[in-house]
Amino acid sequence: MSSTNFTPRYLKVALSVPMRRLFDYRLPEGESATDWPAGIRVKVPFGKSHRIGLLVEHASSTEWQPEQVKPAQQRLDDQPLLPESLWQLSLWSAKYYQHALGDALLSTLPTKLREGGALSAGNIRQWRLTAAGQQTTPACLSRAKAQQHLLSLFQQEQALTDNAIAEQAGSRSALLAMEKKALIEAFSIASGDAKWGEKLQISSDTPVLNKEQAAAVAAIRGSQQQFQPFLLEGVTGSGKTEVYLQAMAPVLEAGKQVLMLVPEIGLTPQTLSRFQKRFNCPIAMLHSGLNDTERLDAWLQARDNRAGIVIGTRSAIFTPCHQLGMIIVDEEHDMSLKQQEGYRYHARDLAVARSQKEQLPLLLGSATPSLETLQNALHGRYQHLQLRSRAGNAQAVKHQLLDIKGRPLDQGFSPELLGLIKQHLHNDGQVLVFLNRRGYAPSLICHECGYLEECRRCDAYYTLHQRTGLLQCHHCGSQKPVPHQCPECGSTRLLGRGVGTEQLEQALQRHFPEHPCIRIDRDSTRRKGALDAFLGQIKRGEAKLLLGTQMLAKGHHFPEVTLVVIMDVDGALFSADFRAPERLGQLITQVAGRAGRAGKQGTLVMQTHHPEHILLQDLLQNGYGHFARTALSERKQAQLPPFRHLALFRAESHRSEDAEAFLMQLSALLQQKLIESAIELGAVLGPMPAPMERKAGRFRWQLLLESAERKTLHQWLHGILVQAEKLPISRKIRWSLDIDPQDLS
Ligand SMILES: Nc1ncnc2c1ncn2[C@@H]1O[C@H](COP(=O)(O)OP(=O)(O)OP(=O)(O)O)[C@@H](O)[C@H]1O
Numbered sequence: 001m002s003s004t005n006f007t008p009r010y011l012k013v014a015l016s017v018p019m020r021r022l023f024d025y026r027l028p029e030g031e032s033a034t035d036w037p038a039g040i041r042v043k044v045p046f047g048k049s050h051r052i053g054l055l056v057e058h059a060s061s062t063e064w065q066p067e068q069v070k071p072a073q074q075r076l077d078d079q080p081l082l083p084e085s086l087w088q089l090s091l092w093s094a095k096y097y098q099h100a101l102g103d104a105l106l107s108t109l110p111t112k113l114r115e116g117g118a119l120s121a122g123n124i125r126q127w128r129l130t131a132a133g134q135q136t137t138p139a140c141l142s143r144a145k146a147q148q149h150l151l152s153l154f155q156q157e158q159a160l161t162d163n164a165i166a167e168q169a170g171s172r173s174a175l176l177a178m179e180k181k182a183l184i185e186a187f188s189i190a191s192g193d194a195k196w197g198e199k200l201q202i203s204s205d206t207p208v209l210n211k212e213q214a215a216a217v218a219a220i221r222g223s224q225q226q227f228q229p230f231l232l233e234g235v236t237g238s239g240k241t242e243v244y245l246q247a248m249a250p251v252l253e254a255g256k257q258v259l260m261l262v263p264e265i266g267l268t269p270q271t272l273s274r275f276q277k278r279f280n281c282p283i284a285m286l287h288s289g290l291n292d293t294e295r296l297d298a299w300l301q302a303r304d305n306r307a308g309i310v311i312g313t314r315s316a317i318f319t320p321c322h323q324l325g326m327i328i329v330d331e332e333h334d335m336s337l338k339q340q341e342g343y344r345y346h347a348r349d350l351a352v353a354r355s356q357k358e359q360l361p362l363l364l365g366s367a368t369p370s371l372e373t374l375q376n377a378l379h380g381r382y383q384h385l386q387l388r389s390r391a392g393n394a395q396a397v398k399h400q401l402l403d404i405k406g407r408p409l410d411q412g413f414s415p416e417l418l419g420l421i422k423q424h425l426h427n428d429g430q431v432l433v434f435l436n437r438r439g440y441a442p443s444l445i446c447h448e449c450g451y452l453e454e455c456r457r458c459d460a461y462y463t464l465h466q467r468t469g470l471l472q473c474h475h476c477g478s479q480k481p482v483p484h485q486c487p488e489c490g491s492t493r494l495l496g497r498g499v500g501t502e503q504l505e506q507a508l509q510r511h512f513p514e515h516p517c518i519r520i521d522r523d524s525t526r527r528k529g530a531l532d533a534f535l536g537q538i539k540r541g542e543a544k545l546l547l548g549t550q551m552l553a554k555g556h557h558f559p560e561v562t563l564v565v566i567m568d569v570d571g572a573l574f575s576a577d578f579r580a581p582e583r584l585g586q587l588i589t590q591v592a593g594r595a596g597r598a599g600k601q602g603t604l605v606m607q608t609h610h611p612e613h614i615l616l617q618d619l620l621q622n623g624y625g626h627f628a629r630t631a632l633s634e635r636k637q638a639q640l641p642p643f644r645h646l647a648l649f650r651a652e653s654h655r656s657e658d659a660e661a662f663l664m665q666l667s668a669l670l671q672q673k674l675i676e677s678a679i680e681l682g683a684v685l686g687p688m689p690a691p692m693e694r695k696a697g698r699f700r701w702q703l704l705l706e707s708a709e710r711k712t713l714h715q716w717l718h719g720i721l722v723q724a725e726k727l728p729i730s731r732k733i734r735w736s737l738d739i740d741p742q743d744l745s
C-alpha cells in the first residue's frame with residue numbers, strides 16, 4: 001500500500017488478553033488520527049463492558065466487516081506513554097519472547113495506568129520532625145521504646161511515608177503519640193525533584209580505589225554515550241559497588257539518569273543508604289513491596305526526571321527514563337532476573353537490548369558471572385573488567401570440606417562442625433549457617449513401616465513445619481495438620497526425616513544457649529519489615545548465630561562474620577539439570593563470600609559425603625573463575641547453552657495424555673516446518689515428562705527445541721504459536737513457551 005492512499009481509519013489496539021492478536025477499532029467520528037498517536041492508552045468497548053488498551057498502530061483497512069468494527073471510546077493520553085526507544089524495545093521484546101503483545105505491553109505498566117488511572121500519583125503524605133522534634137533526644141523518650149525507635153528513624157531519614165513507617169517501625173500508635181506531642185507533622189509534596197541535576201552533590205568521602213577498581217572505573221568512564229557492555233567480574237567483597245558508584249558519578253553530573261537492576265533480596269535499606277550517602281539526588285525504587293500508588297509514583301519519578309537514580313528488581317527494566325545515561329545490572333547471574341511465568345523475559349538480556357537501542361554503557365556485575373555473560377566477555381563482545389582481590393584489608397576466604405561419611409550427626413551437625421562454631425563464637429566472630437531448605441524436616445516418615453507423607457497433588461513429600469504443626473507442600477502450597485498416626489500401619493511413631501532451618505535453629509539453641517540465633521527464611525520473614533529488622537540486628541551485632549536460606553546468604557555485607565557453614569552440598573552434586581553445576585558454583589561462592597569481609601579472616605566449611613567430588617575440588621582449589629571456564633568448555637563439548645539456543649514448550653493437564661498429545665501434535669508441526677523451510681541445525685527433543693511430573697494436580701510435559709543459531713530458532717518458531725493455538729486439543733490444556741529457559745524443571 002502506498003502512503004498516498006493510506007487513510008488511518010482503524011486503530012489496532014493491544015489488550016491484556018491471552019490472545020495473540022491486536023483488536024481493531026474505528027477512529028471515532030470527527031477525530032483526527034494525529035491526535036491519536038501510537039503508544040497512547042485508549043478505552044475501548046469489549047464484550048458488554050470496556051477495556052483499557054494501548055494503541056499500537058493505525059490501519060486503513062480491517063479484515064473484519066467494517067460495520068462490525070466498533071469505534072474506540074476515548075483516548076486517555078495526549079502523548080505516548082513511553083519514550084519511542086522503550087516503546088520499540090517493548091514491542092521487540094514481546095516478539096522475541098513470543099508473548100501475546102497486549103499482555104506483554106500492559107503487564108509491564110504500573111497497575112494504576114493499566115486500569116486507566118491518571119498520569120499522576122497525587123501527592124504522597126509524608127512525616128517529618130517538627131522544630132520541637134528536632135530538639136528531642138532519644139533519652140527524652142526512654143520510657144516509650146517504640147517512639148524512641150521512630151525518632152531515631154526520623155533522625156536518619158528526614159522524611160518518611162506512612163508505608164515506610166509501618167514497615168520499619170511497625171507500630172502506628174507510636175506515630176500518633178508523637179504527632180499528639182507535636183514532635184512530628186504530616187506534609188505532602190510531589191515526590192522527587194526535577195532539579196536534581198542542578199543540585200547534585202557527590203560526597204567526597206570515598207575510599208581510595210585499588211588498581212583494578214581504578215582501571216575498571218576509568219574504562220567505564222571512557223565509554224559514555226555509546227553502546228558498550230562491560231562484565232565486571234569481581235570476587236565477593238572486591239568492591240564492585242564502589243566501582244558502580246564511581247562510574248555513575250560522571251553520568252549523573254552530566255544530568256543523565258542511571259538505572260540499576262538488583263535481585264529481589266538485594267534491595268535492602270543498606271543498599272539504598274549507600275547510594276544516598278554518595279549522591280544527594282532523589283532515588284526512585286521499584287520493587288514488589290510497593291503499593292500501586294507508590295509504584296506509579298516511582299515510575300513517574302523516573303519518566304519525568306524527578307529522580308536521578310532508579311533502582312529496581314527485574315521489571316524495572318521497563319521503566320521509562322527521561323534521559324538515561326547508564327544501565328547497571330548487579331548480580332547479573334541471578335535467577336530472579338528471569339521471569340518464570342507469564343511473560344518470561346530475562347531482564348539482563350533486555351538490559352543489553354535496551355543499552356544497544358539507547359546507545360548506553362551497560363555494566364553487568366557479578367562475582368559469579370553466568371556462563372552466557374562470561375562467554376560474551378571471553379569472546380570480546382563485552383569488555384571484561386576483573387577485580388581479583390578483595391577491597392580494603394579483607395582477605396580471601398579459607399575453606400575446608402568436612403567429610404561426614406559415617407560420622408554421627410546431631411540434627412545435621414557433625415561434632416567437628418559444632419567444635420568449629422564454638423571456637424568462632426568464643427573468638428567473638430559471627431557464624432553464618434546456610435541451608436536452602438526451610439521448615440523443620442523435608443519429609444515425615446513412619447518409623448514402623450517407612451510410609452512417607454506425600455502431597456496428593458504433587459510428586460513431592462510434605463515438609464514438616466513443627467512450629468505451626470503443619471505439613472506443607474512447598475510446590476503447590478497445600479497444607480494440613482501433622483497426623484497423629486500413620487495412615488498405613490496406625491503407628492504413632494512419626495518422625496521428621498532430614499533437616500530444615502527450623503530444626504537447625506533448635507539444635508543451635510540447644511548447643512549454644514547463651515547465644516541468641518537469628519533465623520532468616522521465608523517463614524520467619526513473612527511479616528512486612530521483618531527482614532529489614534533482622535538485618536539491622538545482625539549489623540548491630542545483637543546476635544552471633546545467623547541461620548538461613550539464600551535470603552540470608554546472598555549479597556549482604558556483614559563485616560563481623562568469620563565462619564560460614566554450608567550444611568549440605570550433596571543434593572546438588574548429582575542433579576540432572578545441566579545448569580546445576582553452574583548454580584552450585586555460584587551459590588557456594590556467594591555464600592562463602594559473606595565471610596571475612598572486613599579485617600577478620602573468614603572461613604568456609606562445607607559438610608559433604610563426597611569431599612573428593614570433582615566439582616567441589618575444582619571450585620575450592622581454583623575458584624569460581626576457573627571453575628566457570630571449565631564448565632564453559634564442557635558446555636561447548638556437550639553442545640549446550642550458551643553454544644546452543646533453547647526454547648521450551650511446557651504443557652500441563654489433569655489428564656496426562658492430553659498434555660502429551662498436544663506436544664506430539666506441536667512436534668509434528670515443528671518437524672514439518674523444519675523440512676519445508678529447509679532449516680538446518682535444529683532439533684526437537686521430546687515430548688517428555690517434566691522432571692517433576694505432577695504438580696498441583698496437573699501432569700506436566702515438555703518439548704525442547706534447540707538450535708545452533710538464535711536467528712534460526714526464531715525463524716523456526718515464527719507463526720507456530722498461532723498454529724498451536726488453533727489445535728483443538730490446546731483448549732483442553734495449559735501450555736506455554738519459554739525462550740532461553742533458565743529452569744528446565
Ligand atoms: N578501595 C577500597 N578501599 C577500602 N574499602 C573498600 C574499597 N572498595 C570497597 N571497599 C569496601 O569494601 C566492602 C565491600 O565492598 P562491596 O560491597 O562494594 O563489594 P562487592 O564486590 O559489591 O561485594 P559482593 O559481591 O560480595 O556483594 C565495603 O564495605 C566497601 O565500602
Ligand SMILES: [Zn+2]
Pocket residue numbers: 455456457458460473474475476477478696
Ligand atoms: Zn503439592
